[in-house]
Amino acid sequence: MFGLGKKDLTLFLIVAVMALFAPFILNPFPTDSGMAQFNAGYPDLMQRFVIFGILAIGFNILFGLTGYLSFGHAAFLGVGSYAAVWMFKLLSMNVIPAILLSMIVSGLFAVVIGYVSLRRSGIYFSILTLAFAQMSYNLAYSVLTPITNGETGLQITLDDPRILGVSATADGGIPVTNLFGLEMRSFETLNIGPWAFQFSVGYYVAAIIMLISFYVAIRIFRSPFGMMLRAIKSNQNRLYYTGLNARPYTLAAFVISGMYAGLAGGLLACMDPLAGAERMQWTASGEVVLMTILGGAGTLIGPVLGAGFIKYFENIFSKINDQVVHAWVSFLPDGLENFVVAIIHPFVGKGWHLTLGLMFMLIVIFLPGGLVEGGQRISRRLRRKPAEDDAKSASTEPAE
Amino acid sequence: MDAIILQILNGLDKGSAYALIALGLTLIFGTLGVVNFAHGALFMIGAFCAVTLNRLLTLSHQVVDETRTDFLGNPLKVDVPYVQDIFGEVTGAAIIDWSVPLAILFSIPIMIGIGVIMERGLIKHFYKRPHADQILVTFGLAIVLQEIIKQIFGANPIPTPAPDVFRGSFDFGTMLGFDPNVIIYPYWRLVYFGFAAIIIGAVFAFLQFTTFGMVVRAGMADRETVGLLGINIDRRFTIMFGLAAAVAGLAGVMYAPINSPNYHMGMDFLVLSFVVVVVGGMGSLPGAVLAGFLLGILESFASMNEIKSILPGIDQIIIYLVAIIILLTRPRGLMGRKGVMED
Numbered sequence: 001m002f003g004l005g006k007k008d009l010t011l012f013l014i015v016a017v018m019a020l021f022a023p024f025i026l027n028p029f030p031t032d033s034g035m036a037q038f039n040a041g042y043p044d045l046m047q048r049f050v051i052f053g054i055l056a057i058g059f060n061i062l063f064g065l066t067g068y069l070s071f072g073h074a075a076f077l078g079v080g081s082y083a084a085v086w087m088f089k090l091l092s093m094n095v096i097p098a099i100l101l102s103m104i105v106s107g108l109f110a111v112v113i114g115y116v117s118l119r120r121s122g123i124y125f126s127i128l129t130l131a132f133a134q135m136s137y138n139l140a141y142s143v144l145t146p147i148t149n150g151e152t153g154l155q156i157t158l159d160d161p162r163i164l165g166v167s168a169t170a171d172g173g174i175p176v177t178n179l180f181g182l183e184m185r186s187f188e189t190l191n192i193g194p195w196a197f198q199f200s201v202g203y204y205v206a207a208i209i210m211l212i213s214f215y216v217a218i219r220i221f222r223s224p225f226g227m228m229l230r231a232i233k234s235n236q237n238r239l240y241y242t243g244l245n246a247r248p249y250t251l252a253a254f255v256i257s258g259m260y261a262g263l264a265g266g267l268l269a270c271m272d273p274l275a276g277a278e279r280m281q282w283t284a285s286g287e288v289v290l291m292t293i294l295g296g297a298g299t300l301i302g303p304v305l306g307a308g309f310i311k312y313f314e315n316i317f318s319k320i321n322d323q324v325v326h327a328w329v330s331f332l333p334d335g336l337e338n339f340v341v342a343i344i345h346p347f348v349g350k351g352w353h354l355t356l357g358l359m360f361m362l363i364v365i366f367l368p369g370g371l372v373e374g375g376q377r378i379s380r381r382l383r384r385k386p387a388e389d390d391a392k393s394a395s396t397e398p399a400e
Numbered sequence: 401m402d403a404i405i406l407q408i409l410n411g412l413d414k415g416s417a418y419a420l421i422a423l424g425l426t427l428i429f430g431t432l433g434v435v436n437f438a439h440g441a442l443f444m445i446g447a448f449c450a451v452t453l454n455r456l457l458t459l460s461h462q463v464v465d466e467t468r469t470d471f472l473g474n475p476l477k478v479d480v481p482y483v484q485d486i487f488g489e490v491t492g493a494a495i496i497d498w499s500v501p502l503a504i505l506f507s508i509p510i511m512i513g514i515g516v517i518m519e520r521g522l523i524k525h526f527y528k529r530p531h532a533d534q535i536l537v538t539f540g541l542a543i544v545l546q547e548i549i550k551q552i553f554g555a556n557p558i559p560t561p562a563p564d565v566f567r568g569s570f571d572f573g574t575m576l577g578f579d580p581n582v583i584i585y586p587y588w589r590l591v592y593f594g595f596a597a598i599i600i601g602a603v604f605a606f607l608q609f610t611t612f613g614m615v616v617r618a619g620m621a622d623r624e625t626v627g628l629l630g631i632n633i634d635r636r637f638t639i640m641f642g643l644a645a646a647v648a649g650l651a652g653v654m655y656a657p658i659n660s661p662n663y664h665m666g667m668d669f670l671v672l673s674f675v676v677v678v679v680g681g682m683g684s685l686p687g688a689v690l691a692g693f694l695l696g697i698l699e700s701f702a703s704m705n706e707i708k709s710i711l712p713g714i715d716q717i718i719i720y721l722v723a724i725i726i727l728l729t730r731p732r733g734l735m736g737r738k739g740v741m742e743d
Contacts, residue, residue: 126535286539289536357546
């Protein structure tokens with residue numbers, strides 16, 4: 001069905017079901033229980049799951065398939081956001097033109113950057129993309145202020161033209177982003193017993209776009225074009241000897257992945273019509289890399305898992321403060337309690353980045369294939385085939 | 401003319417910092433073949449060594465001074481640093497005043513220690529892994545180090561003064577026959593430049609004129625053959641890693657008075673230093689130094705008002721622009737060798 005193999009179709013359907021029922025799945029704890037803070041089923045966070053999922057899926061098309069490590073992917077995210085907000089300012093508050101424009105603009109941007117950067121490979125490519133991204137970031141703060149509004153960030157205001165829409169609503173407020181009248185920020189709450197499930201329009205729009213992107217990514221992975229990209233990763237020289245020019249393929253992969261990032265940026269702007277240059281900073285690029293690696297570079301589901309994992313823990317860890325930790329370990333004697341809190345303190349709340357950095361290192365050191373490889377190892381261990389274990393891990397590449 | 405000289409001088413101190421960090425990066429890359437994204441963090445730790453020593457030296461206890469009174473008429477309580485108890489009032493005050501230069505001595509063992517631990521504990525396991533993995537793991541380490549420093553010292557920049565003698569500026573223009581007050585240059589920046597020149601010279605001399613340096617250079621050229629000759633090249637490379645860490649640390653110590661250390665200064669410098677290394681040519685030590693000064697000076701030229709009025713914003717992007725142009729026209733960088741990072 002849909003031109004997918006049986007395995008891929010199962011995977012796609014699982015992702016689709018998970019995405020559509022996310023408000024239930026991510027909300028396992030009743031609202032009044034102490035565990036409610038671990039719920040992730042509220043619109044803002046779920047939107048970030050799928051949007052950064054799109055970003056990581058796109059990054060994976062470049063890094064996972066061709067092996068080119070771009071350290072400047074956040075630039076496309078930022079460009080996409082700016083393009084979308086400009087569309088809201090000039091045309092209308094409908095999200096469709098905004099998303100289209102953000103993809104087009106970031107695609108063009110990717111053509112330019114890719115054309116230059118892809119002349120080099122390896123670490124040089126990483127540095128070149130990093131240089132371009134930092135350049136865009138610096139320019140957004142300085143010369144391009146008329147377009148980007150500098151440090152304040154680009155926002156929609158009451159005196160924007162909005163040719164196809166209205167500058168201000170009837171009651172004088174700023175109009176909100178919508179899809180043919182469906183407001184992105186509106187949501188329905190369904191109360192079942194102590195649970196409160198929130199269904200947000202914005203989330204479902206983003207989730208459906210994510211599913212489409214995921215489907216396209218599967219098709220790319222299984223296409224002859226995808227095979228070509230893998231050939232580039234495994235041995236570019238041999239490709240040249242066979243008389244094939246790799247650069248058009250890498251450029252195409254780069255542009256596709258840039259458009260994915262632009263789409264993610266556009267969606268971010270749709271959910272919250274605001275664009276700032278900090279989205280283009282190189283730490284943001286590093287975060288994309290981390291999501292992909294964490295989940296498993298070169299696998300289909302990995303980047304989505306990685307993005308969800310990081311965004312979830314970012315959210316949860318940074319919410320935990322000392323009081324919460326105290327409450328957890330209150331069963332311990334006083335001195336021990338304070339000691340445990342003192343130990344945990346640097347890793348939670350504002351110290352979330354420390355945990356992130358440690359996680360990053362541990363994953364790269366012990367689990368280069370990411371969560372997907374970890375899952376495979378566990379399932380293999382469970383099936384107890386130790387003899388086959390070694391042979392398999394030696395022969396199969398993570399590029400699944 | 402005077403404006404040009406002023407800009408060259410202004411570029412020197414930043415250029416010195418770039419050159420020192422890039423030198424360390426290249427040493428690590430040339431010897432171990434590892435791309436170290438945590439090098440900026442080492443620079444930052446160096447700067448915080450200066451902060452730490454300053455804080456240690458100013459640790460004090462309160463003494464009641466009977467001869468003076470505060471505004472309420474009570475005897476005045478004065479903070480007396482322990483250093484002044486031990487060395488006497490004058491010497492103690494001088495030691496505190498000179499805390500940044502003293503931090504050089506204080507930081508060398510610390511930095512070498514950190515470098516050796518890093519190499520033995522982490523980097524060693526990544527020689528055979530792809531460059532992407534090396535970049536990622538050292539990037540993670542950089543985040544961890546940065547966050548640890550942030551937890552200890554807080555997020556705000558910590559002013560760390562230079563010794564009193566070097567405070568203020570001197571009139572460089574009068575020495576060259578220009579009008580007074582045209583070319584004014586802070587003393588400490590001149591000290592920084594001189595210090596950087598000495599360190600760079602020392603590293604080159606060490607590699608060029610000592611037996612140890614000869615072995616290391618041989619190892620950089622052909623690691624396997626040197627190993628076959630019965631020389632324990634791994635241990636020497638570990639020491640080189642420690643040395644590179646010390647160079648970055650020293651650059652950071654001396655930079656503390658120029659720019660108050662904060663936890664993200666390492667990352668800020670790292671990106672630029674990588675650009676410097678690539679412009680100079682991966683694996684080329686003279687290239688790294690040359691490119692460091694070149695880009696530092698170019699950056700300060702680009703921030704001149706005359707140039708900014710023609711090309712607005714050029715000061716923000718000049719380094720990246722130059723890097724892109726050089727990488728496209730001279731793919732191996734200014735002085736890159738053939739065969740390094742070609743695949």
